[in-house]
Amino acid sequence: MRSTRFAALTAGAALAASCAPSVVSTAQPAADWRPVPAVGAVEPSDTVKNAPASAWRDVDPNNLLIMELKNGAKIAIELAPQFAPVHVANIRAFARAGWWNNATIYRVQDNYVVQWGNGDAENPLPPGVVKTPPAEYDRPLAGLQVRPLYYPDAYAPKVGHVDGWPVGYDPASGRAWLTHCYAHVGVGRDLAPDTGTGGELYAVIGHAPRHLDLNIATVGRVLEGFDKLTSIQRGTEALGFIKDPANHVPIARIRVAADMPAAERPAFEVMRSDSEAFSAYVLGRANRGGTFFNRPAGGVDLCNVNVPVRRKP
């Protein structure tokens, strides 16, 4: 009785030579994504499969958090110290002090965020944690190698990728920031001028709430195991807080991968956004072809690029 319909929705296949031109008719800068190549463009999944080793960068185990739930689920999070160095240093210090051992996930708001912590506003902080970090909501554009994404964006003057991270940036002000895409992790905070310590974290489980960009410190993204967080029952209180503490989801511990025994430590790699493979991948994401798609969009928004990540072979 089970249909196989729709199975082709994401199935990989070579971009057909007959791909129609984009429906996006607004003027765009002449760049590597136009014109749509009629022949030889590659399905994104094939680009990932065939990318050379040089198209990948290792995830530094010092920037890798491994979150373990008491139900056995493991979630891997890459931290982005280049965007929020003080918050990321705090998060490492929290992990090394065992701050989240026996913490819980206590908020799940549909189409918004899942949030966990252990009361950083009420409890004494571990040694090495800066209580009031600076507002690391953006940083200088200088020093970053941006691979521009040449499609329009509703939130930022320019968007693109840096080291596999989706960013917004503004050449006029010379600032850049890590965006709130699906699976991205940010630092819960109280009202301004508080920036949060990093002890309370959230991850985006719905359509990208980009209005949070530049208003919160964004510190990383989930690389693996996110389905274990996104499938948690939504909280029924206002803002998705889970009413009964008995229904909070217990965390066993969160560790920095560098501190784990080598045999236990997972290793990941992320596609380099300065690689040719990445440009081909973006082109394929913006111009889906194969046997399923009839009308490639001719564009892709920043949070639908989905930067490739994989276990290190």
Add this chain to the structure above:
Amino acid sequence: MRSTRFAALTAGAALAASCAPSVVSTAQPAADWRPVPAVGAVEPSDTVKNAPASAWRDVDPNNLLIMELKNGAKIAIELAPQFAPVHVANIRAFARAGWWNNATIYRVQDNYVVQWGNGDAENPLPPGVVKTPPAEYDRPLAGLQVRPLYYPDAYAPKVGHVDGWPVGYDPASGRAWLTHCYAHVGVGRDLAPDTGTGGELYAVIGHAPRHLDLNIATVGRVLEGFDKLTSIQRGTEALGFIKDPANHVPIARIRVAADMPAAERPAFEVMRSDSEAFSAYVLGRANRGGTFFNRPAGGVDLCNVNVPVRRKP
């Protein structure tokens, strides 16, 4: 031990007079969303609360599907016959024939779709169902009253709202289409030129996969109860198919609300996108203020507008 941090993230509060100008510096058409009003702009939740009765339209019970899972969960879906009339008529015929009684949810792919059905490709179709509907992937722009959204979009020349539905449109070609936003429902299909009957449906559970626009018939959106679908365990097979049929989530039935006894029938209303309240709401979504936001974005993307819906008072 529970922190209240981050609770303010979506809390309503009046837009502060000190809101900074937008970071979006690209040229935009002069329209109702600029300049950002320095004083008196309203928090979106307050706009919804204070909207007059005339700012709402009833959901026609003939366009309302009520899906009941065997676990007791109820999900309300509004259908959009103005965008896919043959598919919507099929869906009503399937419901009235009891097609989905004892069907299942058999696919949940993280950051993509949840999908359900009962084998429309293999089984005899009920009377009144058109086996090969036309490709209702877009329709004439003529006849639609579009409320434009004046922010850049990566997928369509223009975007906006029609009767509370987010749409893409192209004045040059004179075509318009219902988009793939969060909670939107589309028709599973095989490869072209098949368009699917409407017997297999999916809903978007992640960041809007707008590359599906113009490639599939989009027929509606979930109005209530979506958290019961988004929190289902993701399938572990390729494309999120759930391997063990014992883990498929059983559906009890799907009915057209118009066919339900009046006492059982829920009633909803959706904010009219041609109302002043909606324009104020969009303005507020694009310029979040209150005590939490320091830097309003000055823009909002189509699928982050979140058209207000509520139970009819």
